[in-house]
Structure formats: C-alpha cells, structure tokens
Amino acid sequence: MDYALKERIGKPELFTGRKAELTYFLKWIDDIKQEKSQSTAVLARRKMGKTALMERLFNITFFKNDGLIPFYYEVKENKMWVVDFCQDFFLTFIYQYIAFKSRNSEYLKPETRSDFGKAVEIAKQEGLAYLCGIIEDVAHAVVHEKIDTLWNIVRESPQTIAFRQKEFIVQMIDEFQFLNAMIYRDKNTKIPANDLAGGYLSTAESKIAPLLVSGSWVGWLMNELNSMLPARFKYEYLENMPEEEAVEMVYNYSRFFEVPVTEETAYLMSKISEGSPFYTSSIIRSRYKHKDLTTIKGLTDTLEFETLDNRGTIKSTWMEYVASAFPQINDRNAKNIVLHLCKNRDREVTREELLRDLNLDMSDAELEKKLKALVMADIIGQGASNFRYRGVSDNIFDKVFRGVYEEEIREFDVKVIREEYNAEFEKLKKQYYSLLGKYNYQKGYYIEYSILDQLKYRARKNNDLFKSITRYLPGDFEFCEYSRVWRYDSSPEYAKRFNVDIFARAQSPGDYSIIGEVKSRDLRKFSKDEVMEFERKFVEVKRLERIDRVVGFIFSRSGFTAEAEEYCREKGIACSDDAKWLG
Ligand SMILES: Nc1ncnc2c1ncn2[C@@H]1O[C@H](COP(=O)(O)OP(=O)(O)OP(=O)(O)O)[C@@H](O)[C@H]1O
Ligand SMILES: [Mg+2]
Structure with a gap:
C-alpha cells in the first residue's frame, strides 16, 4: 500500500493493531456511500x-x-486570525481533493497554501x-475580509463539492476543540471567534460528507460537542x-528500534502499559542511558526513569499536559484533591468526603466548579453521578502525579514508587x-514472536543447527539476512483479510524468503486440512509481495498428523516441532 500522507507515527510499519477499530471505521467510511454514516x-x-x-x-x-x-x-x-485559518483549512481541503482525483500525492504537500491563483491553475x-x-469565491471573501460568509463557504465546501459532483467525502478534523479557542476575529488575536464549532450544527448532519472528529x-x-452541537x-x-x-506492539517496536526484549519482559511491559501505545513506545524508546529491557531489573529502572525523571518522555509529556491544563491546579487544594482520588483509585469519592477528609475551606459549589475543570482536562473522571468522582484508572499516570506532587505536598519518599513497581x-x-x-x-508463551526473533537475530549464524531441526527444506536452502521479519497482516486494507505468523523477506533476491505459520497452545496435531489452508495464504502473500524464491514453513508445537507430514514432504513445505526453535 502507498502511504500518501506522511504519518506522524514515523515508518508505516510501526503502526500496530487497532484491528477492531480499523474494521469498524473502514466500514463506517464505506457506508457513507449509502448515506448511512452519522458524524462521529x-x-x-x-x-x-x-x-x-x-x-x-x-491513507487506507x-x-x-x-x-x-x-x-x-x-x-x-496557535492563535490564528479567522481569515488565515479559513484559507488554510480550505486550501488544505482543495489540495487533498486534487491529490486524490489526480492520484498525485505530491499535492498533499503543496508549495504554498496561501496562493489562490496557484490553486486555480493547478485545478485546471x-x-x-x-x-x-x-476557489475564486473564497479568495474574494478573503480579500474583502468577509469573516462570517467566509467561514460558511469554507466549512461547507467539502459538502458543496460532494453534492455537486455526486461524490462522497469523509472529513476528519483533529484537535476539534481548538476551533473555538484558537481562532480570533481580529488580526491582533484579541477577540476570540468563539463560535466556529457551532457552525457545524447543520454541516455535521451531512450524510454525503460526514465528520470524524477527535x-x-x-x-x-466533549463539553463543546454537548453544548454547541447537541x-x-x-x-x-x-x-x-x-x-x-x-504484545505485538512491544515486539514490533523492539525489532524496529533494535531494543531487545525477552518473552518475560515483553509480557510484563505489555501488562504494565495496560495496552497504551504511548507507554509502550516510550519505554522501548526511552533515553535512559542504561536501558536494558531484557531483565526485570533493567525494565524497572527504565520505567522508574520514565516516571520520575524530568528527561523521561512519559513524565515530561504528562507534566506538560498538567501544566497547560490548569493554572487552576496550581493551588494546593486541587493537587490534594487529585492525590486523594489517586489514592482511592479503586472507588468513587463524593464531594462530601473530599470536603470532610481534606478539610477544604470552600463551598460545595466552588468545589464542584473546580472538580468540573479537572474532569474537563481528563485528570480525574466523573463518577456514576454528578456528586461522585474518581481518579483516572491509569497506574503510570498515577505514579507520575504522585511522584511530583506528593513529594511537594507532604513528606514522601519516591522510593515507594519503585517498591510499587517491584510488587x-x-x-x-x-x-x-x-x-x-x-x-x-518451560518457555514459549508467545512463540510466534520468539521464532521471528530467531530468524532475525540467530538463524543465519546458526545455519546448520536450524536446518537440522527443520524438515523438507530445499537442498540449496540457507538461512540468510532478512530485510524485514514480521507478522504479516493483510489487514482491512485489502478486501481479503488474513494473516500469516511469519514473513521474512530475504535481503538479497537470490536467497529464500520465508512465509510461515506457527501453531501453539493447542494439543491437536497440525492436520492436512490446515496445511492446505496455509498453502492458500502462502500463494496469496507470495503474489501480494511479488516474491519468487520463497519457502513455506510450519512450526507446530504438538507436531503433525501422519497425513499432514506426508503432504508437506510431497509439497516441499518445511516443518518443525523442535523446541530449539524457541531459543
Ligand atoms: N496503533 C499504533 N501502533 C503503534 N504506535 C502507536 C499506535 N497508536 C499510537 N501509537 C504511538 O503512541 C503515541 C500516541 O499516539 P497519537 O499521537 O496518535 O495519540 P493521540 O491519542 O492522538 O494523542 P493526543 O491525545 O496527544 O492527541 C505516539 O507515539 C504513536 O506513535
Ligand atoms: Mg492526537
């Protein structure tokens, strides 16, 4: 697949998982053509x-x-004058539209987004x-600074074009909450526009160009959406x-950034991160000098650095967020409140309890207001009723916050945090x-990843050993350098969905690539039907990836049925059930 838009994640292959969400939203996008999808x-x-x-x-x-x-x-x-904003919004849309229609992704990065004449020329x-x-309409409104008409035309333009051309457009607007806060009616950015989002009251109802905002x-x-766009x-x-x-993400990042992990630490990392992609990437990419993610001690040290040291990405990201979230939190009471909720993370806390336990010198109404600000900034959560609150259920954020504020507010030794990680x-x-x-x-809970690591790091160096534990390899087969070793996922990007556990692409075309299947945690032997099923996927991947020299390989922990074994031998599909493959 071509990735037309440069993604912030970096190399496209770093993107991991989100299969359920991709499937859901790709269907949502597809349903737009039947006018069935509602702005989301x-x-x-x-x-x-x-x-x-x-x-x-x-990109998909x-x-x-x-x-x-x-x-x-x-x-x-950033603060922006509404006229500049409208121009930027509109020309970004126009160039993305032109890029799509002309199939030329260079237009996604146009030389200039301030020249309407140029856009007209390119469109022609x-x-x-x-x-x-x-385009000329918008240019006219820009020149004459007709602020209100301008936003109307611009905001409606995707829908207008979709309607006229009988097309469908999905509008994805990120950081939607800044629409009101960052756009100003005057050049000096003194008079906030305040009502740009509200304009979507009718626009968001479009079924031919619905919105996906975040x-x-x-x-x-949420507050903006609830109040302005009910x-x-x-x-x-x-x-x-x-x-x-x-777990896939841990291994994916580990291989990509060449930061080794063991199966045990991969398990611990995926659990301690609670499935947060940000925590996983921050731990693996941590700048901690003595980073060693192959031992529990090394992992704990790295995590401690990320949680407590100002150079840690996790800590600095959260602190930046907290600092810009509230001037309000900079008073002792707010910190105390958040800490109290952190400590009682397993239950909801009422305002009454906060007032009493923290000896707060404020009225219930004042407290409610403060808590609302904290909820809005997502530092605490609203409980089951308007009267109840809870700490966020995120164990790492909790430690970062306590590391900073508990020390400041009362005697507190941050060693406690290390002890908690240890426990x-x-x-x-x-x-x-x-x-x-x-x-x-004994080992091998995630054997597909262990085998991928073996192929990437060890198979070539131990060619004879690996060949001796694998049956039916071609006579001239050698394990080699692989340019990429990964779990192959044809994912929802393609019409057909399937995945194979191993895809190792040989660096030099003269060598054999490997497409493989791994079967574990199943006591049944690998059957002939399963081999045939694998063969179909094998052919498909071979075709999609345009490779000629490639062998199929099946690792089955519990072995093969006699029929399957015979079939593999005949067809030259390599087999193994030898635990040495697992390291
Ligand atoms: N599916 C994924 N696969 C791999 N890495 C991911 C994935 N999703 C997010 N990340 C990584 O996690 C981090 C946060 O991702 P991203 O910026 O998309 O989150 P966000 O929810 O938009 O954050 P914010 O709340 O700041 O807008 C980034 O470092 C990104 O590279
Ligand atoms: Mg974001």
Whole structure:
C-alpha cells in the first residue's frame, strides 16, 4: 500500500493493531456511500492513538480509491486570525481533493497554501476546472475580509463539492476543540471567534460528507460537542489495546528500534502499559542511558526513569499536559484533591468526603466548579453521578502525579514508587509463569514472536543447527539476512483479510524468503486440512509481495498428523516441532 500522507507515527510499519477499530471505521467510511454514516467523535484518553488511527484511515481510504475522498485537517494549537485559518483549512481541503482525483500525492504537500491563483491553475491543469468557482469565491471573501460568509463557504465546501459532483467525502478534523479557542476575529488575536464549532450544527448532519472528529483534550472536546452541537455526533471510544495487540506492539517496536526484549519482559511491559501505545513506545524508546529491557531489573529502572525523571518522555509529556491544563491546579487544594482520588483509585469519592477528609475551606459549589475543570482536562473522571468522582484508572499516570506532587505536598519518599513497581512485576511474573505452567511449557508463551526473533537475530549464524531441526527444506536452502521479519497482516486494507505468523523477506533476491505459520497452545496435531489452508495464504502473500524464491514453513508445537507430514514432504513445505526453535 502507498502511504500518501506522511504519518506522524514515523515508518508505516510501526503502526500496530487497532484491528477492531480499523474494521469498524473502514466500514463506517464505506457506508457513507449509502448515506448511512452519522458524524462521529473518536474519544479517548490522551495519547491513546487517535491521531495515528485517523491518519491511517486517511491513507487506507486514499489508497483504496473507491469513490470516497478523504480529507484530514488538524486545527493547530496557535492563535490564528479567522481569515488565515479559513484559507488554510480550505486550501488544505482543495489540495487533498486534487491529490486524490489526480492520484498525485505530491499535492498533499503543496508549495504554498496561501496562493489562490496557484490553486486555480493547478485545478485546471488536472482537469478539475469545476473547482475554480468555489476557489475564486473564497479568495474574494478573503480579500474583502468577509469573516462570517467566509467561514460558511469554507466549512461547507467539502459538502458543496460532494453534492455537486455526486461524490462522497469523509472529513476528519483533529484537535476539534481548538476551533473555538484558537481562532480570533481580529488580526491582533484579541477577540476570540468563539463560535466556529457551532457552525457545524447543520454541516455535521451531512450524510454525503460526514465528520470524524477527535482531539487531545477529551473532556473539553466533549463539553463543546454537548453544548454547541447537541446530538450531532455519535461517540466512539478508543480504549487500551487488547493484550495480543499490546504484545505485538512491544515486539514490533523492539525489532524496529533494535531494543531487545525477552518473552518475560515483553509480557510484563505489555501488562504494565495496560495496552497504551504511548507507554509502550516510550519505554522501548526511552533515553535512559542504561536501558536494558531484557531483565526485570533493567525494565524497572527504565520505567522508574520514565516516571520520575524530568528527561523521561512519559513524565515530561504528562507534566506538560498538567501544566497547560490548569493554572487552576496550581493551588494546593486541587493537587490534594487529585492525590486523594489517586489514592482511592479503586472507588468513587463524593464531594462530601473530599470536603470532610481534606478539610477544604470552600463551598460545595466552588468545589464542584473546580472538580468540573479537572474532569474537563481528563485528570480525574466523573463518577456514576454528578456528586461522585474518581481518579483516572491509569497506574503510570498515577505514579507520575504522585511522584511530583506528593513529594511537594507532604513528606514522601519516591522510593515507594519503585517498591510499587517491584510488587507489580512480582505479581505479573507469577501470572506469566502460571500461564506457561497451564500448558506445561518451560518457555514459549508467545512463540510466534520468539521464532521471528530467531530468524532475525540467530538463524543465519546458526545455519546448520536450524536446518537440522527443520524438515523438507530445499537442498540449496540457507538461512540468510532478512530485510524485514514480521507478522504479516493483510489487514482491512485489502478486501481479503488474513494473516500469516511469519514473513521474512530475504535481503538479497537470490536467497529464500520465508512465509510461515506457527501453531501453539493447542494439543491437536497440525492436520492436512490446515496445511492446505496455509498453502492458500502462502500463494496469496507470495503474489501480494511479488516474491519468487520463497519457502513455506510450519512450526507446530504438538507436531503433525501422519497425513499432514506426508503432504508437506510431497509439497516441499518445511516443518518443525523442535523446541530449539524457541531459543
Ligand atoms: N496503533 C499504533 N501502533 C503503534 N504506535 C502507536 C499506535 N497508536 C499510537 N501509537 C504511538 O503512541 C503515541 C500516541 O499516539 P497519537 O499521537 O496518535 O495519540 P493521540 O491519542 O492522538 O494523542 P493526543 O491525545 O496527544 O492527541 C505516539 O507515539 C504513536 O506513535
Ligand atoms: Mg492526537
């Protein structure tokens, strides 16, 4: 697939998981063509991967080229004069539209987004002269500073073009909450516009160009949507990644950034991160000097650095957020309140309890207001009723916050935090070994990843050993350098969905690549039917990836049926059930 829009995540292959969400939203996008999709807000805590998801949706939709045009815009966190903003918004849309229609992704990064004449010229050149009228209209409103008409035309432009051309557009607007806060009616940015989002009251009802909005200030975003755009948006929540995706992400990042992990530490990391892509990436990419993620001690040290040291990405990100979230929190009471909720994370706390236990010298109404600000900034959560509150259920944020403020407010030794990590890891370690025990394994809970690591790091150097534990390899086969070793996922990007556990692409075309299947945690032997099923996927991947020299490989922990074994031998599909493959 071509990734037309440069994603912030970095190399496209870093994107991991989110399979359920991609499937859901790709269907939502596809349903626009039947006018069935309603404008939607993607809500999630900070750093949960909202932007990553939207950018990926843009790229998939752009690539599919299936009658649906994607538009992605991020409202910046800088003060802007409404005229400049409208121009930027509009020309971003126009260039993305032209890029899509002309299939030339260079237009996604136009030389200038301030020259309407240039846009007209390009539209004509690409055979899209029907865009000229609206471009000139907007240019006119810009020159004459007709602020209100301008925003109306610009905001409606995706819908207008979709309607006239009988097309469908998905409008993805990130950081939607800044629409009101960052845009000003005057050049000196003194008079806030305050009502730009409200304009979407009718626009958001469009079924031919519905919106998908998100933003990093979720409480704030929801407040805007509820108060200015009642019932215009459906809410979809982006949660932590499920365990298998979290583990996949650990291995994916570990391989990409060449930061080794063991199966045990991968398990612990995915658990302690609670499926947060941000925590996982921050731990693996941590700048901690003595980072060693192959031992529990090394992992604890790294995590401690990330939680307590100002140079840690996790701590600095959260503190930046907290600091810009509230001037309000800079009073002792607010910190105390958040700490009290952190400490009682397992239950909801009432305002009455806060007033009493913290000896707060304020009225209930004042406290309510303060708590509301904290909820809006997503530092605490609203409980089951308006009277109840809870700390956020995020164990790392909790420690960062306590590390900073508990020390400041009362005597507190941050060593406590290390002890807590130790205790958690101890508990998780037990879990991990009991999982292994359940299957009577010594090791190899995530064997597909162990095998990928073997191929990447060790197979070539130990060619003879690995060849000796693998049956039916071609006579001239050698393990080699692989340019990339990964779990292959044809994912929802393609019409057909399937995945294979191993795809190792040989660096030099003269060598054999490997497409493989791994079967574990199953006492049944690998059957002939399963081999045939694998063969079909093998052919498909071979075709999609355009490789000639490639062998199929099946690792089955519990072995093969006699029939399957015979079939593999005949067809030259390599087999193994040897535990040495697991390291
Ligand atoms: N699916 C994913 N696969 C791999 N990495 C991811 C994924 N989703 C997010 N990340 C990583 O997690 C971090 C946060 O992602 P992102 O910026 O998309 O989150 P966000 O929810 O938009 O954050 P914010 O609340 O700041 O807007 C980034 O470092 C990103 O690279
Ligand atoms: Mg974001």
